[in-house]
Amino acid sequence: MDFVSHTEPAGRGTIADQRARIEVLEALAQKVLWLSAWMIHNANHLRPSRDGLKVGGHQASSASLVTLMTALYFDVLRPEDRVAVKPHAAPAYHAIQYLLGRQSRDKLVNFRGFGGAQSYPSRTKDVDDVDFSTGSVGLGVAMTLFASIAQDFVRLKGLAPAERPAGRMVALVGDAELDEGNVFEALLEGWKHDVRNLWWVIDYNRQSLDSIVNDRLFNRIDTLFEMMGWRVVVLKYGKRLTACFAGPDGDQLRDWIDACPNSLYSALVYKGGSGWREHLERDLNRYPGIRRILDEHDDDALHALMTNLAGHDMVTVLEAFHSVRDDLPTCFIAYTIKGFGLPFAGHKDNHAGLMNLDQMALFKARMGIADGAEWERFAGLGIDPGTLSDWLAAVPFAARTERRRSADAVPVPALPAPAGPALSTQDGFGKILNELGGGTSELAARIVTTSPDVTVSTNLGGWVNRRGIFHRVEIADTFRDEQVVSAQRWAMAPQGQHLELGIAEHNLFLMLAALGLAGPLFGARLLPIGTLYDPFINRGLDALNYGCYQDSRFMVVATPSGVTLAPEGGAHQSINTPLIGMGQAGLAAFEPAFVDELAVLMGWGFEHMQARAGGSVYLRLSTRVLPQPARAMTDALAAGIVGGAYWAVPPEPGAEFAIAYCGAVAPEAQAAHAALLEDLPGAGLLAVTSPDRLHADWLVSGRAGQPSLIEVLLAPLAPGAALVTVLDGHPAALSWLGAAGRLHVESLGVEYFGQSGDIPDLYREYGLDSAAILDAAARACLRRLP
Ligand SMILES: Cc1ncc(C[n+]2csc(CCOP(=O)(O)OP(=O)(O)O)c2C)c(N)n1
Ligand SMILES: [Mg+2]
Numbered sequence: 001m002d003f004v005s006h007t008e009p010a011g012r013g014t015i016a017d018q019r020a021r022i023e024v025l026e027a028l029a030q031k032v033l034w035l036s037a038w039m040i041h042n043a044n045h046l047r048p049s050r051d052g053l054k055v056g057g058h059q060a061s062s063a064s065l066v067t068l069m070t071a072l073y074f075d076v077l078r079p080e081d082r083v084a085v086k087p088h089a090a091p092a093y094h095a096i097q098y099l100l101g102r103q104s105r106d107k108l109v110n111f112r113g114f115g116g117a118q119s120y121p122s123r124t125k126d127v128d129d130v131d132f133s134t135g136s137v138g139l140g141v142a143m144t145l146f147a148s149i150a151q152d153f154v155r156l157k158g159l160a161p162a163e164r165p166a167g168r169m170v171a172l173v174g175d176a177e178l179d180e181g182n183v184f185e186a187l188l189e190g191w192k193h194d195v196r197n198l199w200w201v202i203d204y205n206r207q208s209l210d211s212i213v214n215d216r217l218f219n220r221i222d223t224l225f226e227m228m229g230w231r232v233v234v235l236k237y238g239k240r241l242t243a244c245f246a247g248p249d250g251d252q253l254r255d256w257i258d259a260c261p262n263s264l265y266s267a268l269v270y271k272g273g274s275g276w277r278e279h280l281e282r283d284l285n286r287y288p289g290i291r292r293i294l295d296e297h298d299d300d301a302l303h304a305l306m307t308n309l310a311g312h313d314m315v316t317v318l319e320a321f322h323s324v325r326d327d328l329p330t331c332f333i334a335y336t337i338k339g340f341g342l343p344f345a346g347h348k349d350n351h352a353g354l355m356n357l358d359q360m361a362l363f364k365a366r367m368g369i370a371d372g373a374e375w376e377r378f379a380g381l382g383i384d385p386g387t388l389s390d391w392l393a394a395v396p397f398a399a400r401t402e403r404r405r406s407a408d409a410v411p412v413p414a415l416p417a418p419a420g421p422a423l424s425t426q427d428g429f430g431k432i433l434n435e436l437g438g439g440t441s442e443l444a445a446r447i448v449t450t451s452p453d454v455t456v457s458t459n460l461g462g463w464v465n466r467r468g469i470f471h472r473v474e475i476a477d478t479f480r481d482e483q484v485v486s487a488q489r490w491a492m493a494p495q496g497q498h499l500e501l502g503i504a505e506h507n508l509f510l511m512l513a514a515l516g517l518a519g520p521l522f523g524a525r526l527l528p529i530g531t532l533y534d535p536f537i538n539r540g541l542d543a544l545n546y547g548c549y550q551d552s553r554f555m556v557v558a559t560p561s562g563v564t565l566a567p568e569g570g571a572h573q574s575i576n577t578p579l580i581g582m583g584q585a586g587l588a589a590f591e592p593a594f595v596d597e598l599a600v601l602m603g604w605g606f607e608h609m610q611a612r613a614g615g616s617v618y619l620r621l622s623t624r625v626l627p628q629p630a631r632a633m634t635d636a637l638a639a640g641i642v643g644g645a646y647w648a649v650p651p652e653p654g655a656e657f658a659i660a661y662c663g664a665v666a667p668e669a670q671a672a673h674a675a676l677l678e679d680l681p682g683a684g685l686l687a688v689t690s691p692d693r694l695h696a697d698w699l700v701s702g703r704a705g706q707p708s709l710i711e712v713l714l715a716p717l718a719p720g721a722a723l724v725t726v727l728d729g730h731p732a733a734l735s736w737l738g739a740a741g742r743l744h745v746e747s748l749g750v751e752y753f754g755q756s757g758d759i760p761d762l763y764r765e766y767g768l769d770s771a772a773i774l775d776a777a778a779r780a781c782l783r784r785l786p
Helices: 018-046 059-076 087-099 105-109 139-156 175-179 181-192 218-227 239-246 250-259 262-271 273-284 288-296 299-306 314-323 357-366 385-393 425-438 442-446 461-467 505-515 518-522 534-549 563-568 577-583 595-608 635-643 663-676 691-704 709-714 737-741 759-765 770-784
Strands: 082-084 169-174 198-204 231-235 330-335 447-452 498-501 527-532 555-558 587-590 616-620 645-649 657-662 684-688 722-727 744-748
Touching: 018 059, 018 087, 018 105, 018 314, 018 357, 018 385, 059 087, 059 169, 059 198, 059 314, 082 139, 087 105, 087 169, 139 169, 139 181, 139 198, 139 505, 139 518, 139 534, 169 175, 175 198, 181 218, 181 505, 218 231, 218 330, 231 314, 239 250, 239 299, 250 273, 250 288, 262 273, 273 288, 273 299, 288 299, 314 330, 425 442, 425 447, 425 461, 425 595, 442 447, 447 461, 447 505, 461 498, 498 505, 505 518, 505 527, 505 534, 527 534, 534 555, 534 577, 534 616, 555 595, 563 663, 563 759, 577 587, 577 616, 577 691, 587 595, 587 691, 595 616, 595 635, 635 645, 635 691, 645 709, 657 663, 657 770, 663 684, 663 722, 663 770, 691 709, 709 737, 722 737, 722 770, 737 744, 744 770, 759 770
Parallel strands: 082 169, 169 198, 198 330, 231 330, 447 498, 447 527, 527 555, 555 616, 587 616, 657 684, 657 722, 722 744
Antiparallel strands: 645 684
């Protein structure tokens, strides 16, 4: 046995002997297995149901990871380590936290109930110290990789106290999670960034949800990791099987299991001892060594031997984990059995399988649990409770009471709007960041930008020239060294504040999600800004949602957007993103038309990203150069911009008509408005900067019985007045204004895929130009007539 921890903490001398330590860990594994199965059983069979729905929970998936998780949490991990737990092993996770005193019994009893322990580990809804939320498979895995890059960013800049050790970012990975492409996108990115301190522990039970996974798949996995510079540790056989392999004809047994198809192995796991015997007798009876093994083992013992895979063998697991003492990224491929120790172990249909009442009664008896003692922490373990208590109190992972860190907010100075008679919002964004980059503010020191290969084309170039590109080590700018002229510096160093990513948008959003959690994870406030083309938000949408779901804080700057991108064509022209902005929880979405609005919104955004009840921010920008209004930024105007709308031209009281526009179509709305004033005197022109915030306020205020901003703004209009709304995106983003103001509304926007063209042609084709607004105005006014 060689698994003495290299950072053995004090206070564990009560169980000095390693054998006793294994005994305790195995007992705890048994307890985790019991509690995870029982918590699911209780939720499904014992808790009264009010809706007749199956509650669910994954007994088999939890059982598969019990040994590995017990070894990690009770022995291997340190408080600074951060873990993404395979989503459907949540019950095992909650059980472990319960044993460590960090989860209440009530929450376990109420597993999957309202206010109870969550079905999948949740940073925001669980109380038991979840590091990364998981649920959408593959994302938690990749998240650990980006968290490790974020940790390096923080540490190499000295943003966290130097005496704090670097943590390992650990993912407990279901083998089917490796079917998710985002995992491999992340692997490549990790290689480029020389990622460190990363452990992926693959629960290789060779089963997914529907069935047994293809045998051929994993023959390639280890090579793949090695190609990316990872260490691969394969944990295949436990100590007992390994000992048999060393005996007479042992190599025959090993070859037989090695060649056994995944599906047959799983089926035999389910059938048990007699099944193993039948096949081994048929295939290997001519070998005396094998006959002896068969003779010396009754069916139960034979079953135990044949299922002695390394992922369920505590000693093997501990040896493997403790043998890693450097920071090289390491993939442990641990052979396991789905449902290990449960009656449906190995059965291909066991993913959502639940023990029935009889099976549970037998299991309970086998676990030594008396009636009424189901939730007792130490019942049935045969180890003195005092010893176990002392032992748990000294578990290194739980040594510090608070693992979640905090970081002070960074003050946000007023951001001056870039000057210029005509600018695009994308220009404005570049100029604001460039200005910040040239200053010495604390805010600028905490900004970290990142972009999936569109740094220059989204106008981050100026900022990057000033602040540099981040890498763990210095990498020269060859073009500069060779004196080839380029406007863009491209040297990399630990001081850099921009993370350059490959094109994969999933990686962008996971990088943002990780950077945006640097406060709670690493105790350093970062203000991450990610840029991408607006249509490609869809490409990384699940990762964006994932970041918001765990309350990470970042700013997405999406530019260019809409058909306004014109010649670039339909594949690059976004339509639905304003609705994503409205529908995405945890994300405040804005589409300013002018750069003074943008400056206000970026300042507000940095505050919002740091506010307790804040969130992330999405700015939908454009490359269309617009004449800028000459105006002073008053508090009232700023409040309207942040709230989501203000009157560019206020309506006269009782006005019969107004136009509401959002974003780059401002000139068309202004022109149509000017043209209509003659026929519709007193008509208003409403500038909408955020359909999202405006809509949310309308709902919230309505529920509170208070007037919302939009209702207050629209109140001067005549009852049932006509309103035309227009934006370069789906019209539904603004059509609801009709309901908010009880107005006759005509909504313009883009409903069909775009194409190449110039702005006049495209605005005419998609009905965004002044003529279309005038037509819509006529229709809306006609509809008002009695
Ligand atoms: C993105 C996504 N797609 C589908 C699912 C539904 N789902 C949950 S678990 C699972 C199979 C997981 O298999 P594996 O990762 O091998 O875990 P095991 O249960 O075998 O431990 C699937 C398809 C999901 N949670 N997320
Ligand atoms: Mg699996």
